[in-house]
Amino acid sequence: MMMTARGRPLSFYVLAGLMALLLIFLYAPMLCVYILSFQGPDGGMSFPMVGWSFHWFEVLFEGTGGHGIGDVPNSFRRSVRLAAFVSVLSTVIALSAGMAYRRKFPGSNFVFYSAIAAMVLPGIFIGFGIALTFNLMGWTINWWSSGIGAQLTWSLPFGLLIMFIVLGRFNPAYEEAATDLGANARQRFQMIILPIILPGIVGIFVSSITSSYEENARTQLNVGLGNTMPMEVTGLLTGSSTPVLFAIGTLTSLFMFALILGSVLLMGWMARRRAARSEL
Amino acid sequence: MTVSPKVASWLQVAPMAFVFTAMVLIPLGIIFVVSFLDYNFAQVFPEIYMGSWQDALYSRLTVDLYLTVFKFLLITLTITFAIGFSLAYFLVFHVRSNGMRLALLAAAAIPFWTPGPIRMVSWVPLLGKEGLVNQALLGLGLIDAPLDWLLYSQFAVVLAYINLLTLAMLGPITHSMAKIPRSLIQAAQDQGASEWQIIREVILPLCKPGIAIGTIFICTAVLGDFFIVKIMSGGQTNTPANAIATELAAFQYPPAAAKSVMLLVVVVILVSVLLRFVDIRKELQR
């Protein structure tokens, strides 16, 4: 049976196999990216490999002037800056909006279907609309105004839906108990709600970073001067480009692996500490 | 200071409502108006022209476009749900450590951090006529000639959707499932329910909110996508979003606008039907 601690049932092995297959399937297209990033200096963006080297990583770190690298280092910096602002804003705004949905209120449909509209309307159109509106108002587009705004239209709907998942079937008994014990609204939020929705906050934060870092259609007309990563990469693919692009892919994966390994280790350490403390 | 619950909700939702009004509804308003105007050569004239709507509503093309995209949507939903639900079950009830569960989910998410255009480049060396898969199949003696439908086909489109969207189903279902109190399952077990019965009678109904949200993610992603269809079908399959992209690339805004408004209406209908079965918002209120 599934609940017994001893002996794994057959379904475990079947499903573990499925999990492995999914991971292979997800990484299969990435495999080519990883291999091709070690292409020799004379090699191109597809097989065959012309020797193996770290050449394209070196080119990436040399900064401007390298072959087919465009303005990648600066674009990366801009994307990270944008993602930082967008993810913090999205988390705060979506968290707050999610809390609103714990009660019935007039206009809840309006906001919900606006979110659906934001997800469905072609990004190019939303981007064009924002740029046009700014132009009509006589404002100049800028990464910190229209740029962040355009990206929020993409990250917030996901944030709201994540809040729906996290807050769903959240037992109000905890809150009532806290109120009975004399906790005020702030204490209730800090002591009861926050720990429960923390995974949701992390989820929105991560999904917003991803949305911001990946978004192209809405962003490209609204960041003004200076490309973001996806813009620069798309631009580079319109001309002769090089395995530098694959080096970027390999590095982002490595960086994320390190980050996730780090957080898993940290969480394990925290759990052990908590366990040790509660034993006292 | 105390505020009424209604006002409290309004205050909490205000920032989001502001962003959507300013950045989505105003553009949507412009799109709506533009869809009724005449146009030519990247210019829109302030004259009423109903042709864009007539074409969007009554043409054979529209039927073809929606048939294609709904086929993609149904297949993608079925497969991602099957995989997503099974693996959520695995992660919640079979994987014992919290860390392991997170690590597996994270491992599945990492490939998505590579910029999309780079990721899409790598399908050719994998699925092409001289790609790794064909070479492996040839090497194993399973086929005599390379399979050409692996790439630049509708199969390839669906494969890419499954690759990109399984996680969008897996995540929400896992979250819903993890919230099911273990005592409930224990009780069912005590009454002699089989594993399969428990899944069908207890777990599945309680996962509905997660399934609904995963479905919304996938509906909006598939119906709104033009990039993946274009790359994976080699530009040879047309969907509503793709038709809009083609028109935008030709700077013909009014027909693209009419098609966009229509697409939005279709998705809103889909989502509201879905919410009729599972009201995810009700779950939040007591």
Add this chain to the structure above:
Amino acid sequence: MTQTDKTKPKAGGLSRRSVLKSGAAAAAASAFPAPMLWAQNIKDIKIVHVGQSYSTIPNIAEKANEDLDFTVEMQTAPDLTTQVNRMLSQPKSLDVTDVGNTTLKYYVGRGFLQPLNVSEYKYWDKTVPLFTSGTYPSGEKASMQGYAPIKAQYYTGPDAMEYSLEPTEWLVGMPLYYNADTLGIRPDLIGRPIDSWAELLNPEFSGKVALQDGTGVGVPDAAMALEAMGDVSYVDKGNMTREEIDKTIEKLIEYKRDGHFRSFWTNFDQSVQLMASGEVVLQSMWSPAVTEVRTRGVECVYNGMKEGYRGWYIMMMPMAHLEGLKRECAIEYMNWYNSGWAGAFISRQGFYNSVPENVKSHMTENEYGYWYEGKPATEAVLNPFGKVMEEAGVVRDGGALWDRMGNIGIWNTLMDEDRYLVRRWQDFLAA
């Protein structure tokens, strides 16, 4: 269309007037030598050039900033659609732009670009005659099918409201670079010479052919093939009538249903991938893409077809909002761009510059001989970043500049019936 300028209420008005005004300022400025006090302000000026990945290269920006007293900032548009949408929705967020000929029809009379006076452009008399008079150097008239250079090179007047086929003193812009495209061929997989566009639709290559996506290039290519096969006859295949469009699309739908096309491609990299991976043995390509395929160790030839090449060009233009000193700087930057160094840089990718004379002094004899004169390379030919493109002894496919550019069958185009064409193209994609 009116444009309001909040900072200067008096100047608000029709763009026509502001163009006239800046034109007058420019005329005045060119009549007298630049006053000294401008030298100090000039450092604060920043010219934003939004272009495509083959013109807005960091190396060129670096050199421009070295040579010029003001700052030049380049931004690469992710694609043409974004670039044009940016010009339409936020014209003031850029100063100088360069675009392909298929979009030139969108800008005329819109008020966000301004003309360049012949007197302001230093190299007009050295520019190849394709642009100045619409002829080849032999004096013969170049093809007028499609969007030929002479169709959008001159404005009728300083108001930039209409294009003129006759030379005037108001240039639409500065022609930057151009090329003659043809079919890229995998000789190892075909095994016989290919010399006609008709081969693109030859059933022999069913499932091994690609087409460029979009109506500006894919349709002219297909029309070249259909005409060569004798399947469809056109009055002007660069500007079809509705009936001609119908016939073309119906033919193409038949081919598509038979699985004739392996794929359509939208960007450079896809075309290289298709060819290098053997997915496709025959497709219309860009010259640098063919070179890129070859540098991957895959044979690929790019010879001309008997029906001629498909030509295209890129035009660089100043935006309408520029005035005074900033306008001067933008024009100086444009002049710099065609003064040789940047032209040589771009020529090493396989494109031609419109002022070959200037480019020549910035290239080695071997480079110029190979790229422009159809001479065998005397030593290895390097790309702008120092990578070997061709070994010694190789001759450029198609030969010298005018062997290629002097034989244009059709230009990339934007047809009068564009609305109808795009609608029918949708049917083709959905079939």
